[in-house]
Amino acid sequence: MLSVRSPRRRPVPVLLGVLVTLSVAAALLWQPLFPRDERPSGSVTLSTGVTTGVYARYGQLLRGQLAHDAPGLDMTLTPSVGSVQNIRRLVDGEADFAIATADSIAAYRAGGGEGADRLRACARLYDDYLQLVVPADSPVRTTAELAGLRVGVGQDGSGVQLVTRELLGAAGLDMDRDVTAFRQGINDMPRMLEAGRLDAFFWSGGLPTSAVTRLASRLDIRLVPLGDLLPALTDRGPHSEFYRAAVMPPDAYPAIAGSDVVDTIAVANLLVTTESSDDAITEQITRSVINGRDQIGQEVHAAQRVDLRTAIYTRPLQLHPGARDYYRSVKS
Secondary structure, eight states, X not given: OOOOOOOOOXXXXXXXXXXXXXXXXXXXXXGGGSOOOOOOOEEEEEEOOOTTSHHHHHHHHHHHHHHHHOTTEEEEEEOOSOHHHHHHHHHTTSOSEEEEEHHHHHHHXXXXXXXXXXXXXXXXXXXXXXXXXXXXXXXXXXGGGGTTXXXXXXXXXXXXXXXXXXXXXXXXXXXXXXXXEEOOOTTTHHHHHHTTSOSEEEEEEOSSOHHHHHHHHHSOEEEOOOGGGHHXXXXXXXXXXXXXXXXXXXXXXXXXXXXXXXXXXXXXXXXXXXXXXXXHHHHHHHHHHHHTHHHHHTTSGGGGXXXXXXXXXXXXXXXXXXXXXXXXXXXX
């Protein structure tokens, strides 16, 4: 007769050990599917521009996108008079990020500005369009015809004033001698033109600029073409290479009666930081710039042109390592 042997039982501790080992292995295999939230947190300051300009609105919309993408990262917006002040705030440590035009950055570097070597870029954003606004019945048809007139040239420390000086120079005029220069910003110049205290004003901004839109609803105005100045403009220093020919479409300011395509000049805006900016935070903010393109572009129309192909062209600045990490991560 064959004897039947009972199966050998494993000791309970051994079984428990096997179960624990399997559980750990399963957890390790499962972990990549559900990574912990590594989005950066903290607070940063973005220096924008005047409250009625496109810089300020872009900053508001970018902050909203960032709040969606990285809820733990808080962005404080600080208004400014424009690009030149924004650059100074970065190098002085008063802001972590800022928007500035490429020509303003190049001029600051060429002039040996303190801390210029520490500036880095996150992205090329959208173009500013140079605008010369006059009453519709003004005899001014060219920039040269501003000689002897009262002209709004932008505030001290603004990119507007920098490029206005160059535009006037390209037309053969000296801003300090040949026109009566009013160093006012877009918050004041439209009201002054409407009140007859200015004959014309220059503005450099994205399309449309809300202050110009509102002015056109109250006063018949006209945009003077500036495209003819480009050949002379490009010979006025290392920063002038960042100006390019552009056209303002008729629908930029629908309230301007008889509006037509206007030949003008454009310059790129960059989102700028410094080399000491945290890599993870810079990567996240760069990501939000691209993620928010469509939503931001609904209000800042020029921002619709922001994409991965153009954002990386940030001359005259190198990309910040955090921004470079982002572009590499999404490169197809």
